[in-house]
Amino acid sequence: MSSLNSNSFTNTDKMLLIFINLFTLLSCVSSAKVVTQKPSILTEDKGKSVTMDCNIGTYQGYYVSWHKQLPNAAPQYVLRSHPSTGSADEYGASFSSSHFTSKKMSDLDYQLIINNVDVRDSAVYYCATWDSSVNEVVSQYLKSITVVFGQGSKLIVTDSGVSPPVVKILPPSSEDVSSSKVTLVCLINDMSVGFADVSWFVNGNSVTDGVFTGSAEQQPNEKFKLSSYLTIERSEWEKDKDLTCKVTAAGSKITNTKIKKSQCNA
Secondary structure, eight states: OOOOOGGGSOHHHHHHHHHHHHHHHHHTOTTOOOOEEEOSEEEEETTOOEEEEEEOSSOOSOOEEEEEEOTTSOOEEEEEEOTTTOOOOEEOTTOOTTTEEEEEOSSSEEEEEEOSOOGGGOEEEEEEEEOGGGHHHHHHHHTTOOEEEOOOEEEEEEOTTSOOOEEEEEOOOTTGGGSSEEEEEEEEEEESSSOOEEEEEETTEEEOTTEEEOOOEEOTTSOEEEEEEEEEEHHHHHTTOOEEEEEEETTEEEEEEEEOGGGSOO
C-alpha cells in the first residue's frame, strides 16, 4: 500500500482534515468547554431576517466567530467579534456588515443576524470560540488552533419563485419484505441548494426512530439530491399504514409524498 503525501492534498482537503482532527481531539478532552447553538433547524422566507443564538459555556475573554458550511465544501469564515474589547466585527471574504451582523447578549450569549436572507444563504452556521483549557492537548497536534465549535444551526431559505424539489418514496425491496424489518427510501431530487429538512410520519404521527438522512450530493445539472430512509417493523408495513415523507426545501415550505402497501404491486 502506497503512503499518502501531504503535498497531494488540496487546500480544501487540508481544511477539512483540520476540522475533523479538531473535533476528534476536543471530544477526547473532558475539560473542554461546550458551545451550544439554537435553533438546530431554522426555516425562513426570502427577504426576511433570521437570528441564531450561541452560548459559549464559560467566559474567557476570547473572540466569538461564525462559519458557514455548504455541502462537501470547506467551511467559510463569516465574521469574528471581540466581546472583551467591543471593537468592530471582522469579516471574511464575500461577507459584509450589510448582510451579516453579530450581537452580544451577555458574556456567554451571542447572536448571528442575517438580514434580507436569500436562498444562497441556506447552509449550516457554526459558532466558535477559543478554549484555553485545552491548549496543551491541542497544541501538540494543531499548534495554535484551539477552537471549540457548536453543533451548528441549519438555515433553509424558501423562495416561492424557485421550483420545488422532486420527491418520491421507494417501497421496500422484495428481499426486504421477507425479513422482520423493511426500509423505505425518500428520494429528493432537483433541490436548488444542498439543504432540506426531512421528516417521516406514520398515519400522521411523527417518527424519528429508524430514520436516517444522508448528505446532499450535486447532480450534473448543478442542483442537489438527497436520500432519507425509514426502517420499520414489517408488521407495520403489512397493516397498510400511511407513510409520509415531508420535505422542507428552498423551493417550497412543504412537499409531502405518501405511500402505503396497498398502493404497491403485490
